[in-house]
Amino acid sequence: MKFLNKCSLHYKYFISYTIILSIPLILIGGFIYQYFIETVRSEVIKNNKQVLSQVQYNLDVKMDELEKIAFQISLNNQLTPYRVTRDGYWGRQALQELNKYKTGNSFIYDLVLYYDKQPFLFSSYSTYQVEEFMDGLFGYTSWNRDQFRQDILHNSLSKVYAPQHIKPLGDNPFITYMVPIPKSATNYGVVMFFIKESSIQLLIQNILEDDGKATFILDREGKLINTTESSSVSQMAVIAPYLQSKADQGTMKLQIKDVDFLVSYTRSPRNGWTYVTLVEEDKIMTRVVYIKKIALISLAATFLLGLCLSYLFMKLNYSPIRKLRQFIESETGESLQQHVNEFEAFHRVVHQMSNKNRSMQSQIIFSRPVLRNFYLHELLRGNIEELSKLNWMVNETGIYFYYDWFRSVILQLDTSEESINEILPQIARKLEEELDQENVGYALDTWENNKIVFIIASESDSPIAFLKQMEKLQMALRIEWGVHATIGVGNAYAKTSEIGKSYIEANTALDYRLIRGKRSIIFIHEVVEGDRALQMVNEMENIRLYIHRGEIEQLSNYLSELIREIKAKNVSLFVVRNICYDLIHLIVTTLNELQQNDQYEAIGYPDVITLLDYETIDELSDMITGISILICRHIEESKNRSSVQWKNELVTYVDEQFTNPQFSLQLMAEQFSVTPPYLSRIFKEETGKTLTQYVNGLRIEKVKKMLADGEDNMQELVEKVGYTNVSSFIRKFKESEGITPGDYRKIYTK
Template sequence: MRLSRGIFRKNVFRKHLALFLITILVPTCLFLGVYMYGYANNVKESIVSASNNDMDRVSRNLDIFFENTDRIALQASLNPSIVEMLNRPFEKSAYDFFVVKELLRGWTSYNSLFQSVYIHILQNNKVLTTNEGLYSLNDFYDAAFIHEMDRLGRSRYAVWTGVRRFHESTGVNTVDSDVLTFVRIVPVTEQTPLGVLYINFNKDVFLQTIEHLSPDSLGNIVVIDPQNRLASGPVDGLDAEAVARELQPGQTRTDVLGHGPNKYFITASKSAVNGWTLLNLTPYEAYSGQMSHILLKVSGIFAAVLALGIGLAYLFASILYGPWRRVEERLQGYVLKTFEASKGDVYAVVDHAIHNLIDTIRHNEPVLRDHLVRDLFHYPHPQDDRTLRDRFAEWGVPFEHPYFIVIVISGELRIADRENESRYNLVLYSLAEELLNTRFQAAGSVLGKVQFAFLLNTERSELQEETIHDLEACCQDIVTKAREHLDVSMHFCIGGVRPLHRVHEAYEQARRVMAYKAFLSHSGIFYANEWNEPQQFEYPASYQKLLLNTLMTGNREQAEELISDLFHRYIHNSRYPLPKLQQMLVMLMSHIMSSLAQEGYDIGPLVDEAGLLNLQTSGNSLELQAFISNQLKSVMDYLEAVREQRQISPYIRQALTYIEGKYKENISISDIAAAIGISSGHLSRLFKAEVGKPPLEYLTEYRLEQGKQLLVDSAQSLNQISEAIGYNDVHTFIRFFKKYEGTTPGEYRKQWM
């Protein structure tokens, strides 16, 4: 006993543990992985953001520095003494050169950043320095650099900037130092240069200026000149100059470079304006340290979740053992008294109980068959047709052929009989099943209130003439028998022929058609495959406008003609989508109601009494047309009754008579007011209050109504029609027609044609 209980607990524990791993642990691992990935991206983004901020600051300092240097070159180009010296150097005395030298010295002496400044005079090949005076180029201590610039060509050294090793003469000896040199052609304002300005800055002071740090502790910024030479100090384990050579002007890139303790996050940017490259170095430990911390945290969470899952799995296994044991005892002591099983073998007991349950199910085959048929109608079935047909055979319906016809039957009871609807449901279902089985092998299901669906077995994949004849004969027999016993009308829809695993498609087609039976022909048998929906449906806006105007004028004969034409065009002899047709009528009737409400009519009693939107009470399209016609008659009766109650003043009656008699002429509101003997303002107020719109708007609508009659009933041109209804030109007629009718007169005439 203890051994079997231990085995049971272990099995249950394994199942719960597996369930935990699938439902909790795996999603937890995915969540933690996504969390770590997002955290790593956030850390990287913060590093890159900080690097960009530092480089932006240094880049702005560089730009300011270069602007100041260019300002000196421009100042030299605009100074008369310097320009005069460059233009006529052979005419200048030693004193003149001294004046220029002192001028340059005055510009640069105020700032320790400048190391030396000199001008190479191109005409006499002399060099004037701020410290030593005038040199011949061949005797000048920095002649090698000048010759190097000259070899580059003026197009290159016109804006040359770079870091170099400078050999400066102090009068006694030559001192080597690292300098930042700016080379600019002067004058910059002329096309032909006369000289070249060389400005040398102390590199260490330059770096302090742009970074506000000492050269030995430049921080995490590396500065590289346009020639891809280091301006700042070298970085262990990193070829910064190679990184600069790979960058294109204007490009910014972030990489991880180096190895071991010299591994960095590097954000590199090369200016498209001045060609200088800035590298921001962040030690990789700044990233790896944070990731190690979050990894330790995530590992702790994972371990806690795993330990909790193992504990809960064991706890649930222990808790569930008791109820299972009690079920076993109950089955052995009550349900399975004849069962001989090893004492304590829970699985054997439950297995025997399942076999007894299957025996019980066999006594309920009709119910199971009904549920299977219903499932086949509503859902695609995963089993193959052979397996499904075997199941039907087990439940007493041996289907021999591979294809099935779907037929949906719907009945309409009288209102007085609806109290016995459940009893009629069973009677009609049994009647239909019995008659269908006389010609086909059938299985069906009750779907709802007086609505059933059946599967009819057939050997062909399409409806043949003989099969159609048998189907219609069965339907007629059902209708005849139903009328003999019950006062009920029946509708039948054939959904098509499908294999067993696809009968839900045919049922869906039939169900959709049956839901819109009010829009179908008067015949009680429909074929769903005839109602393939086209791709486009155009709402009959012209009918809507004409129908509303006809109702407002009370023309019953014209309203009846419009409804007949609408049903003939869209419903009786068309294949438009049935849902679209229902929406069309609902929108049409809703527009009429809303328009009446906008005109000031109280439509509450009209809606309550007429029930304009209850379209599904009709059994077919002819009944639906009669229903809509009756509702429109009710609307016109209501409008006539309301108009009889309204009292129109004599002034307004005279104004209406005048407008309807003179609409063909070019009349104004002043003409109308003068004809009835009141002021224009008083007429406008009275007319608006009693008619609901201003006189000129009423005049426009009346003209357009006459114009529509001429468009439909005559072959006159638009010019002739516009003159006949009182417009001076056709453009005014077209503009008002499109504003009020939503279409042009030509398009309106085409729609009617």
């Protein structure tokens, strides 16, 4: 167990697959072996019973035929005791009649008719005197003259005599079957049928299969009538006493001279004969041994195939773990090789990350108000352009915008009490809760001049529905704190980047409280007729193109001309502020597209809040002119230094990271805070190659050096240079060098 705990997960997988494979194979193998033993035994027993029943049936049929012939003879007027002994003529008629019976049944070799107290016996061939028949010609060893007469007079049942050689009938052993006539207590004659032993054996063998069984037939007294195996007679002598006390049918197992035998028997209800089969148990098991051999070979082949598949699946299942290990090593900079069990190593890394995460979460919770205010200010400045990105960023701060129409709202509290500033945060949170289901809003932590600034997302841009919501807020202020407020409301915008414009509008609307009166709700569209900034669409697009193209002189001249036009049109300060906001937002957006957002931070553009500090058109014009000069200067400096600086930084990074399996254009772009297409274009301009070509070249050169140093494990070589697929790398190597890595090693060795 300690060994398994220290084993690599790679081998644990393989051992576990092997155990899982072995258990069912062992159980199935044992079950099949035991099942076949019992099945073969039961099949042999069943087969023996069927065979014995068929043998019994066939012999019973034959014996019944002999009984019927004897009965017919007793009724035949030509074969009465009087006629057959009357004179020679009737004696010859008797022979002819008997021959008819013999000829009509092929099972009978010959038959003999004898009547008590008569000097002759009649067969189908001839007549015999009793003394001549018993003592000379037929010569029964176990049947003398007196016993012959006794059987005729006192035996009312048919009787069979064991096979023996009878001289007149030939060299074959014959079975004698004696049937008294008539069958009654006062019988006065007998019909003896002579049957070849081979006829009975042939009848049995036609039924038996050649599977090593010995078959015996015993009479009702347990004496042997016939056997198919003369060598088994001694064994039958041992078995016969057991059968006398047994039922009419059954199977038993006996051991004779240290050999186990399976004995099946059945007894005929007609004549009391017992039919027995005897077979060695080892012969029965021959089939089982053969099946076991085949099963073992099949199980072994299955086991080997299972091992191969287990190894293959283990490699496939372990591959994600290996990649995860490599990824963790590349991300953490810590080698996990010292930890034998990968999961233990992962557990340590995840535990460390979890601790860091909990620490970060604690810091986030502690700094949540600060983060909340930071993201709301970023939203107000127009630095967050996508709603989904906004909700993802602010999710940890407890704020979430469900709707698509955004407004800026400013509440100016009508009070001179200085203590009101202390409860402004409490008032703001309470007003956030007063918003209905169609509006979601949050207040910025900007508590100056008794103002509360809200960013509110609404389900629709309808000013009528929003007016009711603002009235509800005014009522809550009066009821809860006894404070009156004037509310300035900017236009609703579907783009988060234009929330800053709505903030300028809300401030402008609030400035109209001197005209509209305090404690009123003022919408910007009610006090300003249209927005002339919308007429600057073409101008803004031209500025964006100048920045994209890097046309510094044209951009500077265009901005100067634009400022002169603004002054010449004599537009309001509100419109100029909107134009400046659009211009600043355009510059920020364009610089982001060019991945020059660091220049925006270096220049220090005014945001939407500080933009309101400019109170004259001249101040705004000077600010725009200053922005244009700084933009031109930074773009020119960036362009001049990009050639040398980017090449050195990009090439150095690739030279250090090309062996990392996780290396990619996306990863490199994130590292340098640029978009992948922009990085790809710059890299090719500076090096003359695509990033993929450059990386493949480095990897191939490193492999060539390792091959020259004598390393020959292709899997390890490929992994060392950042590949995971050997065949893919071999294809790239051949495309580059014209030969495979193996051929390269052979050529270099020679």
